[in-house]
Amino acid sequence: MRFSKYIIPIALTIAVIVSLTLSVVIWTNPANYKNRQNSTQTTQTQAVTKPKRYVYSPTQAIHTDESGNQVILVNRLANSVAEVQKTMHGYQNVSLKTLSTKSEDKYFQIANRPNSIMLSYGSPVSMKIVNEITNKKFKKLPNHSVTRIVLPTDDSSKLYLLNDQNFAVYQVNVKKHSLKALNDVLKMNFRRVPASIQLLNGRPMVYVRNQLQLQPYKYLIDRQSEDYYVSRLLNNRESQSSTTVKRRKNLVTYSEQNNLQLAFDSKTRMGTFSDFRTNKDQRNVTSVLNDSYNQLVDLGLSLDSVRFFNYDTSTRTVMYRTFVEGFPIFRQNGFGTISSQILNSSAKRLKFTLDNPEVPIPTDQSYRTLPATETVIRRLVAHGYQQKAIKQLQLGYGWRRDKSSQLLINLIPDWYVNYQGHWRSYSSMINQY
Template sequence: MSKLGENLLKISVILMVLLSLFLSWKIWTKPANHQFQDRTDKVKAVIQKKEMTEVYMPTKLFYHHGSGDHFLYTNKESTMKSLHEKIVSLGFGSSKVLSTAEITNLTTKRDLFNLVYPSPIPISLFINMNNVSATLPHDSKNFLFNWLVMSLDDNKLYFVDYKNKTGIEFDIKGNIASIASILDAESNNYVTAILPTDELNYAGIYYLADSTKLKTYSYIIATQSFTTFSRGFFNQPNDLFSNEGENLSLSNSEGESLTIDSKTGEVNYFGKLKQDHSESINELYYETFQYVEDMGSSLGNLRYFSDTGNEVIYRNYVEGFPVFGDNMKGSMAATVQNKNVFIKANQDTLQIPLPSDDSVTLVPTQEVVDSLINKGVDMSKVSDIQIGYKWQQNKETQQAIDLVPSWYVNYDNMWMTQEKLESILVKGGHS
């Protein structure tokens, strides 16, 4: 497509979205201090709820095939979904707790693949939400894992927390040949990765061996109305009242409240839990997921990303990579405490992709690590390094944003770009 054609396409898409934004503005500029009748029943009819197994999924695949120390890596969603479906359909036999030596040996075995989750989840959650019939070893129901490893040559399945060198092994039976055919498909578009086993990589981070060229994506953004959030979050979404002020503020007689910042679009909700899952050992995941479920696709392709204490963070994924933005753009966080829930999100959501030929070349992971070390980073505080998309304003129009590929570092339990972390250290920050 010619440059002129691309520009005309962009302009036509933007004009359509501007019309949509104008209609939204007409709704938003209604007078304050009046009662809102949220047409919840009508809206619910068109919302397709998410399944928990769609959200709590692995996001990386590493395949150790043939000779050598290298792995084949892809984050192709359809491949991982197919493998995951095959795994949960297998027959699970006897199980045992792995020793540290057995976990270390897994890193060198051949004909093995590893589905990696963005953060550890309980094995009991995996079993329950996938309806797997499996008997855990004694006192293992609270075991957390982020590696789901399968050996093709001895019919073993391993749930592993590599950082803590703990794991559980299952004997399995089923159609293993069909799994191998998924792994060997040419459409997986593998790139080369390695798994350093030195003391600097205690968290078990797979390194991309070569430079990676990734596209920069541009999206028209949609500004979700307050009804989207009142429907998805409130226990009582009808008979809401607004309060005067620069920012939209809604509340009801049940003590639920929601505010939307007029400048940043950040959404904050507080209320009682819709459903209390306190009888479940995995209550935090079920209690926060119900709000992701009720939002459907309104906030994009949300996936489980991490949890800390009583908070779970869900992020948008685009082309297999997580999205990072200021003021909760591209993400949602839910905190549960004393049967109350506090949710943070953003009105702005990804809607229509725009044509773009721009790309970014990212250096191999080892170069990122070397740069961090040279800047004085304490690598014991680095629990993950991965590629993410940085949400930033498009220079041509306020109605569009760019997603720029960047290296992200989880340093001292905080995610930031490599450049930001290094600039903090240069300015005198502590490592």
């Protein structure tokens, strides 16, 4: 009993000695700490990085039945696009032929093909990107641009690729295979939203035929620190000692030898990373998207729900958005989650948010009713907007701060309109007048 009262003091003394010993080892040999730090960063990168096929997967699935009726398969309990993609990994003896270009009739004949599932991108990607989602089965095909992939549910020897920009239609021939897995996807418990593909100002777009109800969400957000990005984008470079810091009102700017600059706006919770080193000044879609993906990996942001949204060829800007229930999130300024831009041969820019949705929180908010696509367009025109200036309409969720906590946000369903090149919410446009 007398000895037992000394056990705790002795154990504490040993722990202190061990701690001091380890500290001395780290102080006298910084390489140990650096190696451990690099190992930690590697582990973090592996944890948040998603394969290219994940980030560049299509974002919408549409089923056309035997009568030609079309519905959007909305992601609720299962991801419809991911389930369809799983059936695309076993293609054999792949070959391609061009069926038509600049023919609206042929385009819509395939886009409206009965007994098919169509996967769609927000804007065209290259065949090399599509190759990623087919388990590299398309690697020998010509590098055409692709907006939509049409998978027949009654013909196992063909699939079709469409390009919205020039109405190109490509037929991909494959070795006959079982269609059971593809048809089994249609048996899953998806929500089905009636839709049709129509032209809007000369470009194909998916129209929602009827009004629909969407569930608002409340999310706990991940508020990442500025130091995390400084460490990933600047301090893991060779020249750490040259980093300077400037502060002005709500803006903090870190610079490194005039080559790298990282700025944070504490008011908007946005970060901007500018790289002024010489780059390859990529011009084609494949190289731009590949370079953009590498920037995502460097950033180290969790990509669990982040998807490619669109690529603006005029500004060479790639936009990524976080998706909820298959629909993208829009902030009040129209921004998504991450954007990367190639300015010229000596400048690239990466913009990103420091706050991102992480965990859904139960909410008692009632469903919100949204009008059909044609109703949205008609009301916008009635309010003085020009239809020819509407480039695209997209169902999505608006990011709203929750008044009860800085760590909570409300995601409110709404239509989003690409008007004169900028994304704006339908509600704000209507209420402006």
